[in-house]
Amino acid sequence: MKVVCVGGGPAGLYFSILMKLRDPAHDVTVYERDAAGSTYGWGVTYWAALLDKLRAGDPESARAVEDASVRWSDGVAYVGDATTRHHGDEGFGIGRHRLLAILAGRARDLGVRVVHEREVEPGTDAGLDGVLAGADLVVAADGVRSALRGRWAGHFGTDVSVGRNPYIWLGTTKVFDAFTFSFVESEHGWIWCYAYRFCEDASTVVVECAPGTWRGLGLDRGSEADGLRRLEELFAGLLDGHPLTGRGGGDGAAAQWLTFRTLTNRTWHRGNVVLLGDAAHTTHYSIGAGTSLALEDALALAAALHAEPAAGAAGLDAALTRYENVRRAELLSVQSAARFSARWYEELPRYLRLPPERMFALLGQRHSPLLPYVPPQLYYRLDHAAGRLEPLRRLKRWLGPRLAGTLHARTRA
Template identity: 40%
Template sequence: MKLRSVDVLGGGPGGLYVARLLKLRHPHTRVRVFEQSEPASTFGFGVGLATRTQRNLDAADPETFAAIVANSWSHEMSMAVGGRQVSLALDNLIAIGRSMLLDILRAHAAEAGVEFRYNARVTADELDADLVIAADGVSSGTRESRAEVFGARVDVHKGLYLWAGTDVALPRAVFAPMRTEYGTFVAHAYPYASDRSTFLIETDEETWRRAGFDVASERLPLDASDTDSLEYLGEAFAEHLHGHRLIGNRTRWLRFRTVSCERWHDGNVVLLGDAAHTAHYSIGSGTKLAMEGGIALAAAIADADDLEAALVQYEQVRRPAVEHLQETATRSMSWWDSFPTRLDLPVEQLLVSYMTRAGKVSVDRFAGSAGDVVRTALAQYARCEVSHVDDGNLTEWVLRQPLGTAFGSRRVRASEVPGLRPVHVSVSDPWGSGADTLVKELGADEAMSGVLLSAADDTGSVLTMFDVAERIRREVGTLVVARLDPEATELAVGALVTERVDLVDLGGAA
């Protein structure tokens, strides 16, 4: 397919990257990037790139990827809870400053022959190009102006977060909750340069209001940072800041917005990155989605005979991965929103809960890369010494552990456990009003001795059942048994080890 011209709205990572990829593949095509501000006005802190994203970027454009790696910072991961910090020796996590990343992408796009228009506030309707790529961010004017055509939906979540930074490279990435007089704040922090780290902090709305941050947010000028919050949180997280302070860059409290669209293109206009979809920061960055979307879009255009076919192919190829990631991200977001309720667990069990929260990693798989952490977590689960954990078959070892003196194994026949109230979990949101009603109803049932939960056999339904089970255990304080298909054994093991359920019925002999 021959394109005479391509215009890109937005000079973020996705827009810059796709512009270069298209110019490299179509050197005779005029490719322009329109950005409403100057390059020097870039704000933000570090951007993390996971292993799979690194592989994808390397395959698509080795030269640009090499420059990214050369200017990035590698780090391990850790979690600090209850005065103890446990690290995972991972060697594949890197982060790079957002401004540095943009400088690299801008330079490589220019090298390929991409043209730039700064301080350019234009709309897709004003551009006369064969293809218009709207990479204009989560607040996309292109998407909003054609919201009905795109079938756009923006869900605003209740929890709050702010992006801050600090002027030191932390020893490693760290997840750290901090209890204060107002409630719990949780930090997601990681180094991205020799003298810089990202420090994202989140909390629930009630804690945010008790701290008075809602009042500060209301009077904050548009381009200012919330210095009151930064000062307070800098003191709260002083032990993790190693004597340094929190710094802001247009830092203010935000609510995460999940963007989804039924269609990603309209005529010759196509949405890219946050303009089309977002996924919670705890599972992946908007930068990752936007740049990988750019790879898919450039490939579709190269393969198709006409523009409509290319844009259809782009969506068909990319949408399943995006929707899967969004589903995973939503589950991860719920885990972090409810993280303060789990702070009674030792940090090793919390790390296992974190790694298995979205059903992507089993306990057995996690043990392959973090054996000491998993063995300690299994000992905590079984209330035994670490030396008693059987490394030979973790799944069977977990299932055969007793529960007190009443049950000789965690695998049971539900029919042999008296007084269980059967509940089929069909809610889609384990923290929504339907689940609230269910938990309240079970709490009022004085006749039952426990709950027998079941759900549809697909992974999503099983994971939602475990989320509901965890709420019932913690809020009602009753025995929770989950009935599962044997194919869900790995998920069941994760739920047992992280104390989301007490017992499981996997069919067959107990």
């Protein structure tokens, strides 16, 4: 099979590895528009369950990813002057650069052509980009702003809802020993960040606030350096004198901030073109799952392609439909969690006046579909008293995807 992957992020690279492992005779090329080693973002989190899946897919890259990751098991929250710390499940962090280098190296070793600095044009009605013509399978792994998906946006039925709060993804040399949340009250409202280590000497910091706070603090103006200095002042207690680092590029402070785009598609494939990872779906960064989901997509697509006797267009269509059905079902609960998590932060004032212990407990419950509808103190008491009751947990699990679907439909209406 001749396979062209557009995009050398986690989804495209991992899929290319899995295809070559399944059948070394596959002819697989990954085209990435950026230079090797240059990527946005700092570190990403994941949990142990992902490593189990990666080990099943390719033990060698799984081992390399695990060896390059750091671990933590405590969570700490600073809310104004109060601090609260909890022990939780073990989490992992890895630098995005490091992850991509591991995957690209492994892909090359297996015989995948990984071509950097080649932006694939989706083509026009007159014809596809030359590199796409002649491929049996074109994988659109080109991220949330996928040009390939955009080429047939009507067919894919792309739906984007834009989050309210601006956020910025930064790095720092401060090394956090726990997954850390910090909520700071400024003269223009609350601003908060979460931070985690992703290698021996650096951490990621994601900062978010309401739009009025962002403008009031002047974060929408000036140079990137001005914006970073302002954030260093605001989070001085957290950073212990360590600097924050942005993306650079000289575009000014405002350009470094984004609002999150939650993206869904009515269908994920068209002919021999299939969407993978962020090109197919996104989940709010506050649940730290997008990379894991992109890798799981790759596992599911490779499995579906090799489960179907992919003879001709009908065989390919059956395989792509199977992939889409499997992943859609698996994504329901995580998409629900992501929507409620984003909403929790947008409704932060509801929770900030609680005693720190309670606020932190509800931060851990932010995926709950019930929490927005129950007074926080009452929810806390109910959850605390009955939290171990299996029926309540089952009700929450059952309600999650349904409420999220209804709310999403209402938001779009």
